[in-house]
Amino acid sequence: MNANKIPDIIIGRLPIYLRALQRMTDKGIHTTSSQELGERVGISAAQIRKDISQFGEFGKQGTGYRIPFLIDKLREILQIDRIWDVAVVGAGDVGHALARYQGFVNRGFRIVMVFDSDQSKVGQQIGEFVVQDTSDMIEAIQKAGVKVAMLSVPASAAQDVTDMLVKAGVKAILNYAPISLTVPDDVRVQHIDPATHLQRMTYYL
Amino acid sequence: MNANKIPDIIIGRLPIYLRALQRMTDKGIHTTSSQELGERVGISAAQIRKDISQFGEFGKQGTGYRIPFLIDKLREILQIDRIWDVAVVGAGDVGHALARYQGFVNRGFRIVMVFDSDQSKVGQQIGEFVVQDTSDMIEAIQKAGVKVAMLSVPASAAQDVTDMLVKAGVKAILNYAPISLTVPDDVRVQHIDPATHLQRMTYYL
Numbered sequence: 001m002n003a004n005k006i007p008d009i010i011i012g013r014l015p016i017y018l019r020a021l022q023r024m025t026d027k028g029i030h031t032t033s034s035q036e037l038g039e040r041v042g043i044s045a046a047q048i049r050k051d052i053s054q055f056g057e058f059g060k061q062g063t064g065y066r067i068p069f070l071i072d073k074l075r076e077i078l079q080i081d082r083i084w085d086v087a088v089v090g091a092g093d094v095g096h097a098l099a100r101y102q103g104f105v106n107r108g109f110r111i112v113m114v115f116d117s118d119q120s121k122v123g124q125q126i127g128e129f130v131v132q133d134t135s136d137m138i139e140a141i142q143k144a145g146v147k148v149a150m151l152s153v154p155a156s157a158a159q160d161v162t163d164m165l166v167k168a169g170v171k172a173i174l175n176y177a178p179i180s181l182t183v184p185d186d187v188r189v190q191h192i193d194p195a196t197h198l199q200r201m202t203y204y205l
Numbered sequence: 206m207n208a209n210k211i212p213d214i215i216i217g218r219l220p221i222y223l224r225a226l227q228r229m230t231d232k233g234i235h236t237t238s239s240q241e242l243g244e245r246v247g248i249s250a251a252q253i254r255k256d257i258s259q260f261g262e263f264g265k266q267g268t269g270y271r272i273p274f275l276i277d278k279l280r281e282i283l284q285i286d287r288i289w290d291v292a293v294v295g296a297g298d299v300g301h302a303l304a305r306y307q308g309f310v311n312r313g314f315r316i317v318m319v320f321d322s323d324q325s326k327v328g329q330q331i332g333e334f335v336v337q338d339t340s341d342m343i344e345a346i347q348k349a350g351v352k353v354a355m356l357s358v359p360a361s362a363a364q365d366v367t368d369m370l371v372k373a374g375v376k377a378i379l380n381y382a383p384i385s386l387t388v389p390d391d392v393r394v395q396h397i398d399p400a401t402h403l404q405r406m407t408y409y410l
Binding site: 011012014016018019020023041042077078079080084086093094097098101103104107108109147148150155171172174178179180190191193196197198199200201203204205 | 353400
């Protein structure tokens with residue numbers, strides 16, 4: 001398996017398959033087919049077979065996939081068979097929601113620190129975290145070896161904070177600010193911007 | 206221009222171009238090239254030229270794009286040259302963040318109502334909204350003619366609430382619950398699930 005050989009668009013579909021498979025397990029379903037999985041995620045059976053076969057032979061013709069086995073394999077491929085520590089930067093409404101979000105449990109991530117540069121927020125308690133000063137961020141992240149961050153600061157501050165995160169050694173940034181970020185080649189960025197998702201749908205209305 | 210002829214993946218990139226173009230305008234930049242735009246959004250110049258040319262000839266060889274003109278065209282294509290009323294369902298942390306989010310202004314959307322089924326939240330004030338009871342939702346949405354909704358309820362409630370939204374005439378749902386939704390063919394769903402975005406990046410770490 002070579003990271004350079006699998007198109008990113010395929011990698012992007014694996015977490016969606018995984019989410020559906022985990023939900024099937026929760027419901028007591030232990031085997032599935034490309035057909036059934038496809039109906040749950042809105043992707044064709046042929047595409048699912050093709051995507052999964054990039055990584056090996058995880059199912060059998062006629063009997064389909066054993067779900068716990070496929071979940072283990074997908075978690076291994078996505079490197080979430082471990083827990084990644086995550087820093088949240090920006091303790092506004094979105095940062096609050098992230099710090100208190102229960103949806104990361106069992107999905108490979110654990111928030112370990114929350115930062116803000118607003119002195120009225122520093123020291124404040126959010127869920128189980130005390131908001132730390134962004135000016136201490138580079139050192140704190142380096143010391144803890146955190147590689148993943150979620151960015152929920154205003155657009156105007158997003159690039160500066162990103163530069164600090166890169167300096168601190170962060171390699172994956174989930175960006176909630178409505179702005180594209182410039183990062184070195186070895187750092188990945190994903191955007192969460194509800195307006196762009198909505199705009200993608202209004203085209204069809 | 207025919208909705209059935211343009212691949213959805215191209216439609217999905219237009220809001221990203223639009224966001225970058227609007228940001229350039231904010232900075233006082235009035236013309237750009239596929240090259241420059243591409244650097245800002247991390248997409249090749251050739252891809253941008255190809256995507257935009259699906260809809261007409263909006264730029265000139267050698268002089269590039271006039272940004273205000275291209276913004277107008279993209280807003281027209283995406284049908285956000287009007288304002289869409291949006292209902293938020295689920296007044297937890299994410300619903301709070303959405304109801305108070307300033308990022309929809311000038312991007313085609315305006316939240317007009319917030320619902321929750323929890324009686325301790327009904328009647329509560331969030332920003333400029335009073336939380337309404339989900340049991341009144343179908344009637345309220347039908348009456349107001351709302352076509353767009355954001356869903357921030359727990360996964361266990363998401364499909365039931367979705368069925369209600371569909372019944373009420375909603376045609377576009379932005380889903381924050383970590384579950385795939387089943388909807389009729391004429392209803393669009395987009396997911397926002399931070400864990401899947403993070404998982405897509407850990408593959409490369």
